[in-house]
Amino acid sequence: MPGFLLHVGATIQCPHQAPATTTPSQTQVFVNGQPVATSANLITVTGCPFTVPGPKPQPCVTVRWTMTSTRVLINGLPALLQPTPGTGPGICLSVEQIPQGPPTVSSLQTQVTGQ
Numbered sequence: 001m002p003g004f005l006l007h008v009g010a011t012i013q014c015p016h017q018a019p020a021t022t023t024p025s026q027t028q029v030f031v032n033g034q035p036v037a038t039s040a041n042l043i044t045v046t047g048c049p050f051t052v053p054g055p056k057p058q059p060c061v062t063v064r065w066t067m068t069s070t071r072v073l074i075n076g077l078p079a080l081l082q083p084t085p086g087t088g089p090g091i092c093l094s095v096e097q098i099p100q101g102p103p104t105v106s107s108l109q110t111q112v113t114g115q
Helices: none
Strands: 003-005 011-013 019-023 042-045 060-065 068-074 077-082 090-094 099-101 104-107
Touching: 003 068
Parallel strands: none
Antiparallel strands: 003 077, 011 019, 011 104, 019 042, 042 060, 060 090, 068 077, 090 099
């Protein structure tokens, strides 16, 4: 499935509106001046306020991206893809690896696509 190449400067949030940051894992391939994210990238969420009844804090801490390219490889690793701005093809996880919902991508480059 085709999608836009996700770069480390894309604006990503967890379902509870906390920001997610993509740490660059490679510095050779860029789009819009930002390194392209690959399957080796760690996407971390900071400041998630989510709490389950009890009250027990259950914040999102990472995002597991599920849409990778089958044709665009960077240093042998698939590039991460985003079909359109909006709900991302991934899942936000708590420290205990409990799924919290999909991330939202509100800003990304829309000129370079991959498959």
